[in-house]
Amino acid sequence: MGSIKQDAAIGFIGTGVMGQSMVKNLIKAGYKLHVYSRTKSKTDELVEAGAVWQESPAALASEVDVVITMVGFPSDVEEVYLGEQGVVHNAKPGTYFVDMTTSSPSLAKKIEEEAKKVGSYSLDAPVSGGDVGAKEARLSIMVGGDQDVFEAMKPIFEVMGKNIVHQGKAGAGQHTKMSNQIAIASNMMGVCEALIYSKKAGLDPSTVLKSIESGAAGSWSLSNLGPRIIDGNFEPGFFVKHFIKDMGIAIEAADEMGLQTHGLKLAKSLYEQLKEMGEENSGTQALYKIYE
Known part of the structure; x- marks a missing residue:
């Protein structure tokens, strides 16, 4: 070929x-x-x-x-x-x-x-x-x-x-992407909760980020979307509405395999609340607004 x-x-x-x-x-x-x-x-x-x-x-x-x-x-x-x-x-x-x-x-x-x-x-x-x-x-x-x-x-x-x-x-590419989205779903909750926690504790979230992003808590979302959250930048790198779509596909595929995905289902429910707030065209980091 x-x-x-x-x-x-x-x-x-x-x-x-x-x-x-x-x-x-x-x-x-x-x-x-x-x-x-x-x-x-x-x-x-x-x-x-x-x-x-x-x-x-x-x-x-x-x-x-x-x-x-x-x-x-x-x-x-x-x-x-x-x-x-x-x-x-x-x-x-x-x-x-x-x-x-x-x-x-x-x-x-x-x-x-x-x-x-x-x-x-x-x-x-x-x-x-x-x-x-x-x-x-x-x-x-x-x-x-x-x-x-x-x-x-x-x-x-x-x-x-x-x-x-x-x-x-x-289909293997799509199944791999579902694995990717499942990992991101719970991680985004963790990123948002970590940043709002640091803020409520009276810390500077940017300084906290310097300490935690290179350790065991490090992730792409923490390093790339964490700074956007801190700056109040919720413009889409990836739309909330498309992430909800992806999580729906992943849940359907997991259900067909008889697999429970507790974190994924919780994340999807939170993103659906975010959509109801009018944030469907915001970036996925807008999940932070649920916690604010």
Whole structure:
């Protein structure tokens, strides 16, 4: 199969907080980019940088060798891939489909099955690293699908991320991302509780952070989102509404396996309270407002 050529045309669907930076990095690497977003204005900056706007997923799919998606919800993923204007049945045979949305493992398997029927290839490759990781091209990319398809796509993944791991068959990338989100869910509660505790104890949370972030309590969320909380910056690196979606997928998958996830369920209930407070479009660090 071999690697995808440097002059390959890449279609990117979903140019939000993460997608914007990922597309810019692909353009900088010399790839030809075609873009589509339901809100056309979200692609204006990318078109100025050299990307070509397409009117629909179907139109985009017919012009490219690789389709990458970074959309919101599993329902969006299903529509983009398998709907009437979906990419699977409107692309030429041999197209590579890579869904980088955090979505359902079972849907990843379904997309791969449909792709194979039309002579194309599919990977599920959700990411972690937030807006900063996307900008700095150091995302962690968790990949499910056939090994040879993964190897072919690896040069493109290397433009967007640093920690790129093939986890197994279709759906394995999504299951890995669920593990990631489960770890983050309880950790975010701990980060918020630690910072509000330090404040109530009359300490300077920034000084406390200097002591605890390099010890056993250290985590990505503590080091990267802790300072934002202290600064009162609740802008989204990752939306509350999308985190709630991810936790729902994880709980459903865990339930299917007969697994109890107590911390995950508590975190989801707190984030749902946060959503009811009107914070669904804030960053996940806005959980701190529950404690305030």
